[in-house]
Amino acid sequence: MSLTEYTRILVRRGWIMLLLAILIAAGAYLLTRDQTPVYEATQAVLIQPSRADLGLTQATFDLLAPLISYLDSDQIAQRIITDLGLDILPGQLRANTEFAADQFRLTIKIAVESTDQAFAARAAEGWGQVLVDYRNERNQLARREDRVDAILIDAPQIGQIAPRPRINALAGGVVGLILGAAIIFVLEFMESSFVRRRDDLERGLDITVLAAVPGHDA
Numbered sequence: 001m002s003l004t005e006y007t008r009i010l011v012r013r014g015w016i017m018l019l020l021a022i023l024i025a026a027g028a029y030l031l032t033r034d035q036t037p038v039y040e041a042t043q044a045v046l047i048q049p050s051r052a053d054l055g056l057t058q059a060t061f062d063l064l065a066p067l068i069s070y071l072d073s074d075q076i077a078q079r080i081i082t083d084l085g086l087d088i089l090p091g092q093l094r095a096n097t098e099f100a101a102d103q104f105r106l107t108i109k110i111a112v113e114s115t116d117q118a119f120a121a122r123a124a125e126g127w128g129q130v131l132v133d134y135r136n137e138r139n140q141l142a143r144r145e146d147r148v149d150a151i152l153i154d155a156p157q158i159g160q161i162a163p164r165p166r167i168n169a170l171a172g173g174v175v176g177l178i179l180g181a182a183i184i185f186v187l188e189f190m191e192s193s194f195v196r197r198r199d200d201l202e203r204g205l206d207i208t209v210l211a212a213v214p215g216h217d218a
Helices: 003-033 054-071 074-084 090-095 117-139 165-189 198-206
Strands: 038-049 095-102 109-114 150-161
Touching: 003 165, 038 054, 038 117, 054 095, 054 109, 054 117, 054 150, 074 090, 074 117, 090 095, 095 117, 109 117, 117 150
Parallel strands: none
Antiparallel strands: 038 109, 038 150, 095 109
């Protein structure tokens, strides 16, 4: 199809795409606008070797994954719940918590999701403090030059992660455009077997129409 044909189709049926885009975008915005906000508090913990030694640094790299395994347990979750006086089950706290290791920066990031900002911040900091206490205990059994410390980096960073009405509306608009384009394609395909204009005849038979006799009523 030529550019002229595409332009003709858009002029005739482009309203379908626009209408669906507007309706789906508006629906996505309205459905998510009044949802309860969900926040995420992120606590970064620096895992710092006591000296800049290649062997100790490599050992610190290897320590990140076991530290996450230590934290991600019902026993530690219950300890945090007890220390902070939280009203939640260990399994629920773990389900709302994610751990990630950054070997380049030698940090462990602890992210807690909740509809309560204060709760998320307290829980994230609580996980981090447990890690600090654990490393302090382990360091008592090691020589000073072989110690690996855990240090809380600033206070937990809090941000809203859901809902995001504007992003959802934008995504809905894109979906509407795609769906509208699919509907237009189907309609054009269904009408392709009908000859309605001289262009349809020329395209179907690969000939050039020299003249046309206008129709008249009997």
